[in-house]
Amino acid sequence: MVFTFDNVSNLTRKNNEVYFTVLPLGLIKDWGFPIVQSDVVGEDVILVNYDTVVSLIDNKLKVTNPQFTYKLPNGSKNDExxxxxxxxxxxxxxxxxxxxxxxxxxxxxxxxxxxxSSNSTKLMTIRSLHDIFEDFPNYQIERSLYPQLAKDLIKYVDSLMNDYPELGYLSVAQRKQFRKKSIADSSLAWYCYIRYFIEQRITGSKIFPRPLLLKEFHYENWTGNFFDRDNPVFFNVNKGRFKFNDEQRGLIYEIWRQWIKEA
Structure with a gap:
């Protein structure tokens, strides 16, 4: 099946095969695409996945085999x-x-x-969360396995927050105090936690061992928790700056994963 979307824009991001448009629900329903997961309702954003792009001319996107990822929300046909x-x-x-x-x-x-903001209790922005997962599309995971994987991922995240309360909700004062010493709640750290889970999952492991984050890490005569700000690894990778490109993030993950295996 080939379908053409009108008035689309291409997101500016690492992967440029992501597009969006804004339309009333009535028109969206008229498309009649098959639904991948009918037991989940898309609430705020309607996701459509496709196989390949045929053409993109004058904001008209032609793709093959479009599908709704989730069941469409209930609402007025004029709701955008x-x-x-x-x-x-x-x-x-x-x-x-x-x-x-x-x-x-x-x-x-x-x-x-x-x-x-400087007074935020949040861990990261939604864009940072998306960026974490955008590094994982090369993992070969069958679509039929998505629901169980997502359930296992939620259980894993819940167990991390139970074991390490700093990864869950903290007051503004508590969050600031924690971040003076550690980046264990940062998007970089969550990239490590989540990638570790995904790699465990695709190997077929039925048990997902949680990383022992409080195990002492030894490096160049330094001892502490891996995500402590004064860990020499961060200085060696990016001269102590806590903004990392994809290659640097991958290198930190490899060092962290090896330490986790040995912990």
Whole structure:
């Protein structure tokens, strides 16, 4: 099946096969696409995944085999919704983010705006959360496994927050105090936690061992928790600056994963 979307825009991001448009619900329903997961309702954003782009000319996007990722919301036919149109390889990241945000304990810690304020109790922005999962589309995961994987991921995140309260909700004062010493609640750290889970999952492991975050880390005559700000690893990778590109983030993860295996 080939379908053409009108008036679409291309998101400016690492993967440029993500498009969006804004349309009334009545028109969206008229498309009549098959639904991948009919037991979940898309509330704020309607996700459509496709196989390949045929053409993009004058804001008209022609794709093959479009599908609704979730059941359409109930509402007036005139209610407008953002429609996010993503390639099949990007469906897994979008699915995981959506499912995590249905978990209220974690969702309350995600900032919907562009950046965190200095007095925020949030862990990261929604853009940072998306960026974490956008590094994972190369993992070969069958679509039929998405629902169980998402359930396991939520259980894993819940157990991390139970074991390490600093990863859950903290007051503004508590969050500031914690961040003076550690980046264990940062998007970089969550990238490590989540990638570790995904790698465990795709190996077929039925048991997901939680990383022992309080185990002492030894490096160049330094001892402490891995995500302590004064860990020499961060200085060696990026001269102590806590903004990392994809290559640096991957390198930190490899060091962290090796330490976790040995812990």
């Amino acid at each position: 919704y953002v429609v996010l149109i993503v390639s099949e390889v990007q469906q897994f990241p979008s699915y995981c983010v959506h499912q995590l945000l249905t978990y209220q304990r974690f969702e309350r810690l995600i900032e919907r705006g562009e950046k965190l």
